[in-house]
Amino acid sequence: MLTVRGISRSFGDHKVLDEVSFDVRPGRMTGFLGANGSGKTTTMRIVLGVLAAHGGTVSWKGTEVGPDNRPDFGYMPEERGLYPKMKVRDQITWLARLHGVDRETARRNTDELLEDLELTGRAGDRLEELSLGNQQRVQIAAALVHEPDVLILDEPFSGLDPLAVETVLDVLRKRAAAGVPVLFSSHQLAIVERLCDDVVIISKGRIAANGSREELRAKHAGDRYEIVVEQDAGWVRDVPGVTILELDGPRAVFEAAPQQVLRAALDRGEVRSFTPVVPTLDEIFKEVI
Numbered sequence: 001m002l003t004v005r006g007i008s009r010s011f012g013d014h015k016v017l018d019e020v021s022f023d024v025r026p027g028r029m030t031g032f033l034g035a036n037g038s039g040k041t042t043t044m045r046i047v048l049g050v051l052a053a054h055g056g057t058v059s060w061k062g063t064e065v066g067p068d069n070r071p072d073f074g075y076m077p078e079e080r081g082l083y084p085k086m087k088v089r090d091q092i093t094w095l096a097r098l099h100g101v102d103r104e105t106a107r108r109n110t111d112e113l114l115e116d117l118e119l120t121g122r123a124g125d126r127l128e129e130l131s132l133g134n135q136q137r138v139q140i141a142a143a144l145v146h147e148p149d150v151l152i153l154d155e156p157f158s159g160l161d162p163l164a165v166e167t168v169l170d171v172l173r174k175r176a177a178a179g180v181p182v183l184f185s186s187h188q189l190a191i192v193e194r195l196c197d198d199v200v201i202i203s204k205g206r207i208a209a210n211g212s213r214e215e216l217r218a219k220h221a222g223d224r225y226e227i228v229v230e231q232d233a234g235w236v237r238d239v240p241g242v243t244i245l246e247l248d249g250p251r252a253v254f255e256a257a258p259q260q261v262l263r264a265a266l267d268r269g270e271v272r273s274f275t276p277v278v279p280t281l282d283e284i285f286k287e288v289i
């Protein structure tokens with residue numbers, strides 16, 4: 001497990017990170033969410049050791065990370081930094097070799113990744129000849145080719161079309177399933193909602209929410225319900241203690257007094273459905289930041 005504890009960092013007088021703590025668990029995809037400038041990239045750079053913290057620790061498998069025991073990170077930076085003139089396959093293989101991977105493994109890993117990322121047909125093209133979305137896939141291959149212990153990806157899904165998102169997702173899930181902790185930032189909440197096991201939300205340099213997707217949903221669920229009956233549901237507003245949030249013919253969304261509403265509904269006729277309303281990640285995000 002990768003453990004971040006009490007990380008702080010300032011730039012001049014500006015405190016950008018204030019006691020940031022969270023875990024990235026092996027075998028799980030952890031989404032790192034926050035508004036622009038909330039401190040995601042700064043946190044990732046400190047985790048990677050390319051930027052110093054002014055307080056706090058990063059630990060890997062229970063031991064504080066230092067120059068001697070840094071795990072092998074696969075990093076996809078926000079500023080994509082590959083060579084535009086170099087051919088795709090040569091570039092990925094070369095990056096693997098830079099990480100100390102032997103020639104044969106480097107070639108094999110490169111070809112497997114290009115296949116998984118549906119780039120085999122572009123392997124001999126220069127990077128600059130590819131569309132931006134395909135260049136993005138090459139960046140992902142570059143982060144993964146040396147079989148890193150931990151994956152840290154800054155906005156890996158930005159600029160990808162929905163099919164490309166699925167392709168990249170499959171590749172990342174495969175790594176997570178093999179036991180690699182995967183931390184990635186994203187502004188695309190719908191994607192995070194669908195694919196993340198764990199979610200960390202940062203706001204103005206502080207952790208605003210943190211936990212498994214289900215834990216967060218349950219924690220922020222409140223006392224909200226949806227009922228669908230046969231006839232008009234307007235009577236729900238007369239049930240004592242109830243606050244109506246939405247009313248649309250036979251459907252009502254309301255807060256509080258669920259048992260009273262259900263009883264009153266059954267007295268009147270058939271109940272088509274009655275469910276607690278679980279908040280979306282989008283709603284949780286807006287609530288906590």
Ligand SMILES: Nc1ncnc2c1ncn2[C@@H]1O[C@H](COP(=O)(O)OP(=O)(O)OP(=O)(O)O)[C@@H](O)[C@H]1O
Pocket residue numbers: 011016034035036037038039040041042043078
């Ligand atoms: N090298 C630096 N010098 C001064 N300020 C910096 C530096 N790096 C980051 N900052 C400031 O730290 C804050 C957090 O920036 P950071 O890049 O970590 O945010 P982010 O959450 O990754 O944002 P985005 O979603 O826009 O990528 C911002 O106010 C930024 O201006």
